[in-house]
Amino acid sequence: MERIHIYHTNDIHSHLENWPRIEQFLKQQRKQHQDQDEVFLFDIGDFIDRWHPLTEATMGKASIELLNECQYTAVTIGNNEGINLPHDGLEQLYAASKFDxxxxxxxQKNNQHPDWVKPYQIYRTKSGIRLGVIGLTANFTHLYELLGWNLTEPLNELKKWITAVKEQSDMVILLSHLGLRDDERxxxxxxxxxxxxxxHTHHFLExxxxVDNTLLAAAGKFGYYVGHVTIVLDSKNSIQDKQAILYDTKELPAALNEAQIAEAFLDKGKKLLNERVTTLTKPFLSDPFKETEFSLFLCKALREWCHTECAMLNAGLLLGPLSGDVTEFDLLNICPHPINPCVVEVTGQELTEILRESMDKSLHQKQITGLGFRGNELGLFVYDGIRFDSGEIFINGEKLEPQKIYTLALPDMFTFGHFFxxxxxxxxxxxxxxxxxxDILKWKLKTQS
Incomplete structure (x- = not known):
């Protein structure tokens, strides 16, 4: 019998406060197993998240150093690596990686894999057992195209490779940043x-x-858990048993000075983001449930950036005030969301319906997780180019016409069908x-200064 240990993490999202303990645990487990058993270590994407100052300041490269130090075998990319970095940022992200x-x-646009990507890899244990490992990432095709990449439908790509990988392997493992429903399918x-x-869907399977004879494993989000799959094979390299468990990170042994290490990650990022953007002569105050000068300023910036007739956004996007000297870190701190501007064309009648929905007070109180939102409550909506008077709507001073086409700028999170x-x-x-x-806020502040 041969025993193979596979440790896995996913959707860490730059929650580096948990990382010192996870790193210590993974290194200890590798040392414990390495004399008798084989150990492989995989991350299944969204390790980085640009809300964290160190991730933002280094465009994720600091995270690659952490993965190198733990001797990861391979990773796949998540949407936070794939569509929350500019093209050059993703192109350079793994330049110093020691893993696949x-x-x-x-x-790439020429339909070739980037130099730093492989569709799959075959790993061999010391006794010659072959692990065929494939990676797939979530199918945000259009957004990847806008950033200069080509993304194919994941299951079609899997069909293309699965036979060749199976022929070269004694077992096949999929690193899937697709979500639980796709994994089950x-x-x-x-x-x-x-x-x-x-x-991807932050599910954890204790x-x-x-599903049939395939074992699914997943470790939740934010480093709350570390996954461990154990596979036992007989002398003919046939799988006799496979088991999955999760380790609750808060129950793992504490790492030496772990709080100070996590704080040092933050401090390093803050120092790297200490560049001054502007100096305000009066403070910008924020309140998720009031229309403030600050929220109106950002909404106006959104409309001007997108060159639209009107704009709307939720005040809960601003997590704090600005005053005095404003740095890159200050902007990240009060607007940490990886949310992009978006434009839609709507008729006046459709715009009326959208605005009616945006005034629902139960929507304002809604607590949001995901979709790029890194705050708490959604907050009320503010508008630019839109005025309400005596029950009527005016767009840039002119009464809204039901059949006329208007361009509306808004945060992309509202276009995915979860709110409107x-x-x-x-x-x-x-x-x-x-x-x-x-970035839009920074642009507007610099133009104002």
Whole structure:
């Protein structure tokens, strides 16, 4: 019998406060197993998140150093690596990596894989057992195209490679930044795959999940858990047993000076982002449930950047005030969201419906996780180029016409169908990438200064 240990992380999202303990644990486990058993270590994407100052300041490269130090075997990319970095940022992200980057459905515009990407890799244990490992990332095709990449449909790409990988392997492992529903579908349709290590939907499977004969494993989000899959093979290299467990990070042994290490990550990022953007002569105050000069300023900046007739955004995007000397770190601190500007064309009648939905007070109080939002409550909506008077709507001083076409700028999170159920999910959208809302705020502040 031979035993193989696979440790896996996913969706860390730059929550480096948990990293010292995770790193210590992974190094200890590798040392414990290495004399008798084989150890492989995989990350399944979204390790980085640009809310963290060190991630923002280094465009994620500091995270690659952390993965190198833990001797990761391979990673796949998540959407935070793929579409929250500009093209050059992703192109350079893994320049110093000592591990493989597996992403079978990511291509350059010439339909060739980037030099730093492999669709799959075959790993061998000391006894010669072969692990075929494939990587796939979430299918945000249009957004990747806007950043200069080609992304293919993941299951089609899997069909292309699975036979060749199976022929070269004693077991097949998929690194899937696709989400639980797709993982379950893949397990049912591709019995050749022995283990799927999952991510993206932040699901955690305490003891894994068997779909037919495929074992699914996933470790939640933010480094709250570390996953461990154990595979036992007989002398003919046939799998006899496979088990998945999760380790709760808060129950792992504390690392020496772990709080100070995590704080040092933050401090280093703050120092790197200490460049002054502007100096304010009066403070900008924020309140998620009041229309403030600050929220109106950002909304106006959004409309001007996108060259639209009107704009709307939620005041909860601003997490704090600005005053005096404003630095790059200050902008990140009060607007940490990886949210891009977006433009839609709507009729006056459709715009009326959108504005009516935006005034729902229950929507303002809604607590949001995901979709790039890094705050708490959504907050009320503020508008630019839109005025309400005696029950009527005016666009740039002219009464709204129901059949006229208007251009509306708004944060991209509102176009995905989670908030505005009627019009927006079905409209054509123009997304502006790689600019985040804080980039628009910075641009407006600099032009004002």
């Amino acid at each position: 980057v597996l992403a079978a459905n990511l291509f 893949i397990a049912a349709e591709f019995p050749e795959i022995d283990v799927i290590l999952g991510a 003891n894994g999940k068997l 159920k009627g019009v927006l999910p079905h409209k054509n959208k123009k997304y502006f990438l790689p600019e985040f809302l804080r």
